[in-house]
Amino acid sequence: MAHSAKPGAVHNHPRNRLVGLMAQFDDPESLVAACEQARRAGYVKLDAHSPFPIHGIDPAIGIRRTRLPFLVLALALGACVFGLWLQYYTNAVDNTAIFPGYRFFISGKPNWSLPANIPVTFEIIVLTSAFTAFLGMWALNRLPRLANPLHRISRFRRATNDRFFLVIEQADEKFDLNRTQQQLEEWGATAIEQIIEDLADRELPRNLKLAGIVLALLLLVPPALIYRAMGTTSRYPRLHVVPDMDVQHKYKAQAIGPNLGDDKNPSYMYGDRRAARPPIPGTVARGQLELDTEYFRGYRESHPTGLFLPRGHAELVLASGTRPMPVLDSDWQDPGHDAPGTAQDASPADGTVVPAEKDWVQEFPSQITVDEALLKRGQQRFEIYCTACHGFDGNGNGLVNQRALALNAQLKAKWTAAKSLHDPTVKVQPIGRIFDTITNGRNTMGPYGRQIPVADRWAIVAYVRALQLTGIQPVVDAPATGPSATDGQPSAVE
């Protein structure tokens, strides 16, 4: 019989509270015996502490079987259903909520085949069950609990080493400090101590509390930033942490650079930094000879050769005795050279400056037959390509034009108003000139030659003429010139 507690010595302090009595035993057998005695004496709120699980103590102290296995079973069944659903939903359903599933036909296997889905289902069940057993055990044990009055007692440190302890709580109805102590001594305790709880232990350390508040506030920052970013626009591209393969150090056929090698010692395929050679002067792509300038460009060629040739090359080609080829695009010129001059003093590269004194064709080329089908086609193409600016009736009130003019008024744009097709200056234009406008653009109007095939451009020209002849235009800016509104059908264009 070692220490005896001194009743009423410590727990008088207002900050302290008596939790119970702790009795020490030297071997597991006497602990089990003491537990049985305590139960027999009517104590209910008691616990024992030992360095290892003691078999046979559970009935002695009155522990019922834990419900943990049923908890694990319930979650395992849930995990089974979830695992199967996850795989079914992501691999066998046509339209999943977020992304397309993996509905690919592989080796003739069905999209949903249970044998192939067993492994993942099994792993999900095991993972869920393991977490349930682990977390459930701690939760049922009300751990982690870092402040425990037992840890204030230095003797109790041997509970994880080689001593066995019985704790009877003060909250027990049968608890009486002196009597309980006496009983414990009778049951063979080798030492008895009071468990005194310092109520200050229950409170978090002040610094910890402060740190917790600061951390919680900091954690609010990212969601707040995300919330702010929602629905706002930005002039900058999205943050792209990993550029994947957006920028690759490799040669590209149609671009200058990027160079390989390091910054100080770049390596280019050719001296002009290109990775491909431009075509030999005079090269014409197959099917793009386009010698018939009336059809392809809308004017009669006054020059016998009809060529745009870069300075210096015309002589070369002519001298070689071969038939010179028209060069339609001067893109191939080496960068760094002067802008290429041409024999016709035209620079078709930008497609906007076209000599005014061309010999525009006045009539449709022979390849074009003007009939209702052509006009229908022209109308359809016109409504696709032209109405955005020129409007459905051709008087220049398209939505883009309206918006751009509004921006002009606010000095936010420099926009040349789309011409009304009923404008007298347009009406007198030869059809070749209109064809050229569609092909190469005018002012702010961009070139459409690369988007609209030649035949369709002529169809649009025909439709434009029909519009002009029918003269559909708003009353306000309708000059009395031109044919009257009732003047004939669109088919009578010529």
Added chain:
Amino acid sequence: MATTLDTHWDNTHEDPGKRAPLVLGGLDYAGVTDSVAGIWESRQPRTWWIVFVLAVIWLLILGGCIFHLFMKGVGVWGNCNPVFWAFDIVNFVFWVGIGHAGTLISAILFLFRQNWRTSINRAAEAMTIFAVICAGMFPGVHIGRIWVFYWLFPIPTEHLAMWPNFRSPLLWDVFAVGTYFTVSLLFWYMGMVPDLATLRDRAKTRVKKIVYGILSLGWTGSVRSWHRYEAAYTILAALSTPLVLSVHTIVSFDFAVSQLPGWHTTIFPPYFVAGAIFSGFAMVVTLLVPARTLYGLQNIITIRHLENMNKIIMATGLMVGMAYAIEFFIAWYGGVQAESFAFQNRAFGNYWWSYWIMVTCNVVIPQLFWIKWCRTTPWFMVIVSLFVNVGMWFERFVITVTSLSRDFVPSSWGFYWPTEVDIMMLIGSFGLFFTMFLLFCRFLPLIAISEVKNVLPRSEQH
């Protein structure tokens, strides 16, 4: 408590009337605690420091290799058409296999009530965790674009804009190894909490008190806690048992589900699991024999424990040897030309030496354990276990590389040879493993203190 080495008691002797003790030297509860916590309290022996410095150097080399790999791409390895899987998958399977012994000891032997497991299960479980980390690293760095590794998981990512294919063994592998690692970690940590509480209660410095106080979660050894703890422990053991079998089964599916000759066999799952346990026990012996000498744990990790492990090594080694034989039999009996060629090529082709290293190390050398002296002499069993480790590494090399380098069409044959980066990463993975294991020996309880107390003679009488 004095831990005098009891050399007179031979606890490898089986007497049907009396159980041989599992702990020698007359250790009592406090003696066990002192033996184990003493490692943690005292300065580490010089050998520890020498091995630790070496391990950290190789860990740094591994880090350098991985950095080089990320900067340059997987071309720094020797992998090339047609051998796209080589050292990375060989090392992966090797390390995962090693991990299996830990789970076998902690879970399966627990369910079979093999009390001798208590002395070795903590270290073996730690070995599992570290081996799985080493294993997971290799496929992790092999995926090329490491920064989008999360495409492996069924997470809706905007970038991929697609769900993974759940019918692919490679995805099963992600789930299996990920689950295995997580569950092993939970199991290991949960088993360690009572011992962490022991260390907490012995801690002298404030930092140790705080750190071990938090790690031990306020454990008081309450019998109510022990009750639920044991229930949870049994559940985790029951979950880990099929899990550990499933993991190497699924790893073997990576090979067996393909149609390559030499891979496409149904024997792979049991064959891989047996091999995994074989190699894992060899690694446990390799680690624990030096550790018990270094830390004077001969009374807790006794010759009986080592002998039991050597018996398992011999049994699983025979299983592996039988699998090798069956493979050849099926190749002949199946009558498929490509299959029979694949196996002839294994034994007599370009990589004949790797096949015979494998057979010698895995089948021939472990037969020495039929002799009792061989399986009860610590220094000798370490040599055998090292051979087994080498042999099991070569087994994975043989399976992976010989089959890939010689498939159906001779025009697509090739020859694989590792680069320096391959070899340095293999050695570097040992650096990673030993760094973690040595830190574990230094900072965590090497032996399951509370479980060993449970099998002390006093408790057995109870």
